[in-house]
Amino acid sequence: MLGYTLKEIKSKNYQDISCPGDNDYNQEYLNKLYLGEINSFTIEKRFIRKDKTYYWAEIFVTGIRDKQGNLLETLEIHSDITYRKYESIRNRLKYELTNITEKQIEEEDLYQSIANILGNIFFVRNPYLAVIGDDISISFKFSNKKDIPYYEVEKQEKIFINHIIKTKKSLTLNGNELTEFLQNATGKKQKLKVYSWQGAPIITNEKVSNVLVVRLFDQEINISKAQIELLEDSAKIISDLLDKRYALDQIKLLSQVLDQSPIIAVVTDIDGKIKYVNKKTT
Numbered sequence: 674m675l676g677y678t679l680k681e682i683k684s685k686n687y688q689d690i691s692c693p694g695d696n697d698y699n700q701e702y703l704n705k706l707y708l709g710e711i712n713s714f715t716i717e718k719r720f721i722r723k724d725k726t727y728y729w730a731e732i733f734v735t736g737i738r739d740k741q742g743n744l745l746e747t748l749e750i751h752s753d754i755t756y757r758k759y760e761s762i763r764n765r766l767k768y769e770l771t772n773i774t775e776k777q778i779e780e781e782d783l784y785q786s787i788a789n790i791l792g793n794i795f796f797v798r799n800p801y802l803a804v805i806g807d808d809i810s811i812s813f814k815f816s817n818k819k820d821i822p823y824y825e826v827e828k829q830e831k832i833f834i835n836h837i838i839k840t841k842k843s844l845t846l847n848g849n850e851l852t853e854f855l856q857n858a859t860g861k862k863q864k865l866k867v868y869s870w871q872g873a874p875i876i877t878n879e880k881v882s883n884v885l886v887v888r889l890f891d892q893e894i895n896i897s898k899a900q901i902e903l904l905e906d907s908a909k910i911i912s913d914l915l916d917k918r919y920a921l922d923q924i925k926l927l928s929q930v931l932d933q934s935p936i937i938a939v940v941t942d943i944d945g946k947i948k949y950v951n952k953k954t955t
Contacts, residue, residue, distance in 0.1 A: 674730070674753050676723035692719030692727050692894070706736050707744055717754065725847075726897035729758040759903045765794055766907055770914045783918065784814045784883065787911060792816020795887065801826075802875075803834045803884040811835075830886070832858045833870055838881045843873035843905050847895040871896050873908035877915040885911065 675682060675690060682690075691699065695718040702714045713735035719727045730751045737746045769790045777786045784804050791800045793816070802814040803826075811834060813826050832855065837844050846854050847869045855863040868889045875883035885908045889896070940948045 674722070674728060674751065675720065681723070690720050692721055695719050702734070703747075706734065706747065709742060709744075712736060717758070720751075721894060725895040726900075727894055728753055728755045728897070728899075730754060755897075755899050759899055762794055762903060763906055763910065766790065766910050769794065770910060773914075783915075785817070787914075788814035788816050791885070791907075800885065800887045803872075803886060805838060805882055805884070809838075829855050829859075829863055829865070830870070830888075833872060834884050834886065837872045837874050837884050841874050841876065841881055843871075843901065843908070845869070845871045845896050845901050845904075869894065869896050871901065871904055873904045875908050875912045875915065877912060878919055882915060883911070 677685075699716060699718055702711070702716060705711045706714065713733065715731065715733045717729060717731050720730055721727050731754045732752075733750045735748050736744045737748055738744055770787065773783070773786050773790075781789070784802050788800075788802050791802075799815055801816070804812045804814060806812065811831060833844065833846070836854075836858075851865065851868075851870055852863060855865075870889075871887040873885050874881045875885055877883075885904060887896075887904060937950075939950050942948055
């Protein structure tokens with residue numbers, strides 16, 4: 674799973690292969706194991722492969738003790754649960770987006786509600802939505818979750834976003850790829866605060882209405898194929914939601930006209946379910 678040879682892995686310690694930010698969580702349980710408060714535990718955490726991508730693992734940890742109960746060693750059994758973890762994110766995203774209330778939209782607006790959901794679900798710092806205006810202007814919706822740090826969107830990042838808008842395709846850039854991309858776009862070497870960028874277009878009514886962006890800061894971690902699929906799937910889920918809302922808005926607009934009509938009018942979805950009838954119908 675890690676991609677190292679046996680010799681290479683033996684030269685590393687646990688911190689080297691653990692994803693930054695997950696070690697404190699792991700240490701809490703290890704301390705309890707060392708103190709004899711627990712005999713074993715199971716957690717989920719991320720590990721960094723040799724190629725700098727990470728995967729999710731479910732770890733069962735148990736202590737090996739002597740006759741006096743002193744801890745001698747620990748035994749860990751890892752299971753790769755990356756796709757299971759990402760599938761749970763997809764399902765949760767679908768559920769959360771489906772259950773956005775009209776009250777939330779009135780208080781925050783729809784895009785802000787989506788950004789807040791992304792902040793609660795994604796395991797990265799501050800994923801955000803770039804909202805494309807009718808005049809091609811770009812505004813940004815960050816999660817308002819308090820424990821997620823806010824990072825200003827740099828001019829460089831807007832180049833990245835505009836590329837996605839133009840091509841209507843997702844784009845993932847790690848390390849040197851990102852440096853080369855910006856140098857080609859600007860003709861100058863760029864100093865970056867970000868190690869990786871990942872973006873996917875959200876297409877509504879056949880045009881790019883938003884771009885979903887994820888950034889990795891100060892960590893030499895590459896974005897894996899599974900992460901790319903997750904972002905693209907998430908963008909598609911959001912696209913479907915926005916398309917449905919657009920259709921509902923069109924129905925509302927149409928209903929205002931049909932309510933005044935002297936003829937019977939019925940609107941159904943593709944499954945034949947009645948979505949609207951005008952006053953004349955009843």
